[in-house]
Amino acid sequence: MDNNLALFKTMLVIRRFEERLLAEFSAGKLAGTTHVSIGQEADAAGIFSVTDPEDVVFSNHRGHGHFLAYGGEPYRLAAELMGKATGVVGGRGGSQHIHWRNFYTNGIQGGIVPVATGMALAEKIKATGKIALVFIGDGTLGEGALYESLNMAALWKLPILFVLENNRFAQTTPVEKGVAGSMPGRFAAFGIPVWERDSTDVLEIQSAAGEAVGVVRSGGGPVSLIIHTHRFSAHSKGDDPRLPEELIRIRQFDPLIIHGARLSKNDREKAEADAISSIDEAFLRASADPLPGLTVEVPASDVGRSNLEI
């Protein structure tokens, strides 16, 4: 498929999936909580367009877009959010705690970074050629575990890309209240090179990510990619201190509009119809699926049962 069209489709599926999600929550059909990435879709689409399907990814609480751009099925993610047995992790993890192929998420800010760094070390040791990617937000710059990881990744020249999605807010906290000094400086202090873009244009992000990933893959050690972006929705549901004017203003950065302008009307409409129908189908199918039963397996001393080979 044409690169421009493919990027658009990825972003569109993320957008429509998450809009649907919010609607289901509002209608009381979903419980718990969720964090959507509406407005930030260019990050996921751009980055996963330049990675290898075998690369190892650790995403965070705002991970639906990453999962879908990675290649995850909307149906299984919908099922997971509904707590169904057919969900990505059988309804156990929900929005923030999933795993599929080489994609992982966890809901602890910062804690995923050393884990991802260890994954990079493993891939380096195994000489698989895979790289690791880990996603953090501006607010996560507050967590000490991040810096411990940057130090070790740099010392050991590990193949990892630290992606910082700066959407200017951590929950309700603006970056000015949460982040002192300089964002690139945080990585540079450890000798980690920085690619930085203030953009929601997926092509710009694709090209920056391509360069950054290229450096990591060619053995250049850890790299960071800082993307300054905008979150259009609330942090999770309803927790948004921003003024309505501001929410309108940032809509000018809508990655779908910016990039959509590069496509024919026909392509756009076709993509739109496809996205809507595939997501409809995903939610419909998932909602008919059964709930999981509880299999209580008390961890036994199952020594030597490893199914994991290098």
Place this chain on the structure above:
Amino acid sequence: MDNNLALFKTMLVIRRFEERLLAEFSAGKLAGTTHVSIGQEADAAGIFSVTDPEDVVFSNHRGHGHFLAYGGEPYRLAAELMGKATGVVGGRGGSQHIHWRNFYTNGIQGGIVPVATGMALAEKIKATGKIALVFIGDGTLGEGALYESLNMAALWKLPILFVLENNRFAQTTPVEKGVAGSMPGRFAAFGIPVWERDSTDVLEIQSAAGEAVGVVRSGGGPVSLIIHTHRFSAHSKGDDPRLPEELIRIRQFDPLIIHGARLSKNDREKAEADAISSIDEAFLRASADPLPGLTVEVPASDVGRSNLEI
């Protein structure tokens, strides 16, 4: 007293105290463990010559020199190391866990930094004019809590001086294996200005510390002071991977010799005699002191008994 002489005396007391300590350990008269700062005395002497007696200090595992330069009595420190009731904290804390006036230490790398930062916040709130100082080593740059603190100190413009004593080793780990990137960069990333000296000359350190403390005290927010120095002894007792040649080579940086050259022979000899006799007396006196009894006070619900007023 003359500045040069005072600095020399401070350094000499630290040196002779810690040498005595090591001798007592070797003779089996002291148990447990200890970390001496032999070689690094210029840091403590220089810094505490420019601070205010009321400033708040958090020191670390290598804190005897800081304590003595702060004004602590050799006798009470000796008693503490012997586990005596008359020790700084009655024998409960030992080498790494003491408190006297506004001086505190704890044996957890990194953990003391947020505590000291909170102290700086308290002094700022109370508008006492006091500043906080916290001491870390190069190895402690590995701890995440440090960066969390730097961020908050910078965001809130707190009156704190972060003193990094880089003695090139963390226990047995050389900085090349422990610290990636740049030391000043670690602070600069948070917008924290850096004073840096590669020196064991107490006058150089005094002047750098004077400037750094001045900025903090005048409301300039947090500042870091990086001193590249040399540790002559083992990390604690016997854990030293350095070659004998290296240990001889670094003796050229002996702060006592460098600074001693500025004094008359007479002054030096007098200082030497004073130091030896005062330390002799301290150890002698302490060794005759009684051991503490165990008073088991189970923490009760002693609400409202606060004796701490702003």
Place this chain on the structure above:
Amino acid sequence: MPIVLERLNYALQHAMESDERVYLLGEDILDPYGGAFKVTRGLSTKFPKRVLTTPISEAAIVGMANGMALRGLRPVAEIMFGDFLTLTADQLVNHAAKFRWMYNDQVRVPVVVRAPMGGRRGYGPTHSQSLEKMFLGVPGLKVVVPNSLGDPAELLCAAIADDDPVLFIEHKLLYTCPMSVSREGELVDFQIEQTQGAYPAFTLRPANTPRLTIACYGYNFELVRSAALELMMEQEIFVEIVLFSQLSPFDLEPLFLSLERTGKLLTVEEGTRSLGWGAEVSAEAVERLAGIKVRRVAALDLPIANGKNLEDAILPGLQDIVTAALELAAR
């Protein structure tokens, strides 16, 4: 009809009004948001200089609060979800809890760390736990838990006035519970005794001879008293309830008194069963009163699932309490 959330919010306001040394710090605690669970709502408006919103730095939040406390302030730190107390473990265990004793009682550390805990909101494995058990039995650290019977406001004010560090655990479902005093008649079948002290324990004694004692704390009191009513109405089994506000240090005198009457102990908690609060309560009770019978109700030893049906299967519910009480009564 005030709810627990309002009482906690009031306590913070009252403490700040009456003691200028009280400061709040935590993530996203400024108005209009007012904190993830709204306990701090309105306070940054009333006391703009004394409510400090922090970066996402749990270790340093508690660490800084420790430093503030050492230097004469009375900080109250909020950890957004109790699950993240793991990140503060070093500051709680190796700093806050130790300073007083290891500095030879020369200092006090009047810090309060508040944390919402508990499940049944569909928040999944890292946002639903009841991890307080990790911090029980830490010398020098108090763990205090409000409930709807005693006044949460008084309890929190007492914690803030306490000269020693207090970990203050708030169950998410408790926030919206109305105060018991205002739920007229509900407890009419019990005579209520209360211990002296800042963190009182309550003994609820039924009119008829009790067959067993149920020990609990916090939100689980809501379930336990429903279970007690059900047992009374449907089975004519009367139970005594001992409700604790102070979990650690363990001070179980009122429980022992009750057990002398009943000889049977059921502990109820939401944390996982193994080495939970109920373990110490049982062990201590048995050591003190040989021959009593004990049983524990707690969560299965599993992480907490996101999906509601799994979460319900993992966490202990009303029926688990009733069933366990029946079994124990029958022994």
Place this chain on the structure above:
Amino acid sequence: MPIVLERLNYALQHAMESDERVYLLGEDILDPYGGAFKVTRGLSTKFPKRVLTTPISEAAIVGMANGMALRGLRPVAEIMFGDFLTLTADQLVNHAAKFRWMYNDQVRVPVVVRAPMGGRRGYGPTHSQSLEKMFLGVPGLKVVVPNSLGDPAELLCAAIADDDPVLFIEHKLLYTCPMSVSREGELVDFQIEQTQGAYPAFTLRPANTPRLTIACYGYNFELVRSAALELMMEQEIFVEIVLFSQLSPFDLEPLFLSLERTGKLLTVEEGTRSLGWGAEVSAEAVERLAGIKVRRVAALDLPIANGKNLEDAILPGLQDIVTAALELAAR
């Protein structure tokens, strides 16, 4: 006469030789130093690429090990002092222990975290604790402790071969203990039974009818068996000892068997008493076998002092065990 330290060192060497997925990481573990307690000595010389000395970053050490384990390696992380496990609590509880279950059993996390624990070396309040109790009862995390009776080498190799995360606690004083098998005659008065499985429990049965059962683990077995001999020689009181290698999940079957014979349980541990290991052991035993008598020996609920006389007064010693056993036997 091999000592425990040598067996542990041998286990690491053996594991590295037989499985190329095994990597070590920790602070100061390279030769010639070979780690603060020398457990890794010689290994960086033999396997220079597979022994990774780290910065002072306990959280990231365990976090990285978690990541390595998720991606098919078998990392063994050393935390220099068990006191610093507080810094790794988030990685242990919210990452390592959860991944398998919350990812629907699609992954395993074969990580081992080793940590020296315990006091009596005069290291003071932050370097002498026995904090393992904080990590007992964490769903998904095993806690394993070697002793001088079973082979520490086999135990550590089993932990490394385990597909689930294992926290491996080594008492500092145990390192220099000679293996029991080599201490000829010392245990001749006991018949020793051993459970199947990777982390066996041992039951030491005396020749005469036992009056009580002492449950213990790790280094405390050294004290317990001295106490047992003293009780036998000087008081003609025979005790059965149940020695556990796996603390969590709690698997207490051998203890129950013993208690059916003796009806009296004494638990011994070095950690502070409140909500220590003995609490769960007692609670579970009493729930299972109503009517038994229990008593616990543990440290006072205080930080551990640096000075030897205070430290000795705080930690439980041989005489505390003997006294408690006599009291219990007399009940």
